[in-house]
Amino acid sequence: MNTGTGISDWNALDDAQRAVLLARPALSNNEEIRDAVRRIIAQVRADGDSTLRALTRRFDGIEIADFAVSAGEFAAAERIVPDEIKDALDAAIRRIEQFHRAAMLADVRVETAPGVVCERVQRPIEKVGLYVPAGTAPLPSTAIMLGVPARLALCPQVVLCTPPTRDGGCDPVVLVAAARCGIRHVYKIGGAQAIAAMAFGSETIPKCDKIFGPGNAYVTQAKLEVAQDPLGAAIDMPAGPSEVLVIADDSANAEFVAADLLAQAEHGPDSQVLLLTPSRAVLDAVATALERQCALLPRAAIATAALQYSRLILVKDLAQACAISNKYAPEHLILNVREPRSWLAKISSAGSIFLGAWSPESVGDYCSGTNHVLPTYGYARAWSGVSVSSFQKQITVQELSPAGLQAIGPDAATLARCEGLNGHERAVTVRLQTLEKNA
Numbered sequence: 001m002n003t004g005t006g007i008s009d010w011n012a013l014d015d016a017q018r019a020v021l022l023a024r025p026a027l028s029n030n031e032e033i034r035d036a037v038r039r040i041i042a043q044v045r046a047d048g049d050s051t052l053r054a055l056t057r058r059f060d061g062i063e064i065a066d067f068a069v070s071a072g073e074f075a076a077a078e079r080i081v082p083d084e085i086k087d088a089l090d091a092a093i094r095r096i097e098q099f100h101r102a103a104m105l106a107d108v109r110v111e112t113a114p115g116v117v118c119e120r121v122q123r124p125i126e127k128v129g130l131y132v133p134a135g136t137a138p139l140p141s142t143a144i145m146l147g148v149p150a151r152l153a154l155c156p157q158v159v160l161c162t163p164p165t166r167d168g169g170c171d172p173v174v175l176v177a178a179a180r181c182g183i184r185h186v187y188k189i190g191g192a193q194a195i196a197a198m199a200f201g202s203e204t205i206p207k208c209d210k211i212f213g214p215g216n217a218y219v220t221q222a223k224l225e226v227a228q229d230p231l232g233a234a235i236d237m238p239a240g241p242s243e244v245l246v247i248a249d250d251s252a253n254a255e256f257v258a259a260d261l262l263a264q265a266e267h268g269p270d271s272q273v274l275l276l277t278p279s280r281a282v283l284d285a286v287a288t289a290l291e292r293q294c295a296l297l298p299r300a301a302i303a304t305a306a307l308q309y310s311r312l313i314l315v316k317d318l319a320q321a322c323a324i325s326n327k328y329a330p331e332h333l334i335l336n337v338r339e340p341r342s343w344l345a346k347i348s349s350a351g352s353i354f355l356g357a358w359s360p361e362s363v364g365d366y367c368s369g370t371n372h373v374l375p376t377y378g379y380a381r382a383w384s385g386v387s388v389s390s391f392q393k394q395i396t397v398q399e400l401s402p403a404g405l406q407a408i409g410p411d412a413a414t415l416a417r418c419e420g421l422n423g424h425e426r427a428v429t430v431r432l433q434t435l436e437k438n439a
Contacts, residue, residue: 048202069186077172092367099369115404119397127157129198131213134163138171147181153391163190192222199226199233210234240377241270245330254285269305276321322346329380
């Protein structure tokens with residue numbers, strides 16, 4: 001098997017060649033996809049459930065009488081899912097909840113001047129929609145990654161949409177995962193039509209204020225479209241194909257590195273994996289290990305396609321590797337080096353970081369406790385992964401006593417006058433004048 005992954009020397013390239021080397025696979029949100037998604041959204045808004053049924057027949061090849069998962073389907077899923085899987089879900093949920101609870105934002109109360117109290121309070125988003133893709137395989141891990149922080153945020157309404165199975169049902173492990181997160185409103189609908197339904201509502205599916213979760217090019221484009229519509233819904237983040245960047249030194253085990261690269265490559269043919277190392281020996285060993293390990297994967301064809309976009313890069317040293325990584329801003333970054341924590345301060349842009357040889361990216365995908373819904377395609381330069389605060393609004397509050405207004409009011413009046421906003425100025429001065437009269 002030829003994975004097509006060659007070795008490049010970063011310092012032998014000019015700036016243009018380096019840009020090409022770090023270029024991600026082109027997103028497939030071309031005009032054809034955008035136009036198709038817009039038609040789907042318009043149809044769902046106009047005709048609701050009838051359009052959803054027609055699109056399910058068209059794209060999934062099945063008839064759905066009722067999109068809502070019944071109590072009987074939840075009970076059946078609980079019976080048929082093996083205890084080993086349920087135990088693993090329970091353990092993962094415990095760790096995810098422990099970490100996310102500890103990372104929750106606290107309310108803040110500060111007296112910024114005598115008699116001037118400023119606060120920030122947390123409020124849950126009222127109605128949230130979670131999308132759990134199925135693609136080549138269902139992703140119950142996404143259900144818990146979204147369901148746990150939604151529960152901790154105390155969102156009053158949580159709905160989950162996921163593509164139906166071939167028999168018109170719902171993946172039982174996804175149902176068990178949803179139930180363990182307290183989610184009982186699950187709907188058998190996928191693709192752009194699911195995003196449209198959650199954004200605008202239908203006879204069956206409630207309208208949501210914010211939509212979370214990954215998906216294919218159509219789902220991604222649908223999220224972008226509904227986020228731009230004032231009557232639509234906010235979204236968690238922009239997203240592209242999955243990716244991992246590994247920084248390794250000469251202590252790295254090539255088998256570990258190759259396994260980490262392939263773990264991400266098997267996500268999809270447009271996933272991208274990169275290795276940066278100052279060790280030519282490691283590069284050569286990883287290239288060999290990739291060939292051997294890839295041939296053993298059931299999803300070898302997908303991984304091989306992804307490796308066409310992947311890079312093995314020789315760098316001068318680890319400092320240069322960190323600088324290149326920050327420029328790329330990977331979704332996942334693995335620091336497989338002798339003293340990984342000593343390099344952590346050098347990293348400014350990454351979705352999630354994995355320190356050391358014993359921290360595979362896979363544990364973050366499932367059960368370490370952090371969230372696997374992360375910014376991709378370079379968005380890690382400005383966006384963060386999903387957390388409890390993603391499901392909350394931060395509202396500021398201020399309360400002034402008469403003395404507090406007398407202390408800071410003149411500053412507000414002066415700045416308002418400076419900006420030519422006399423109404424703003426008068427809202428302050430009329431109160432100050434009243435206080436002077438009553439003194």
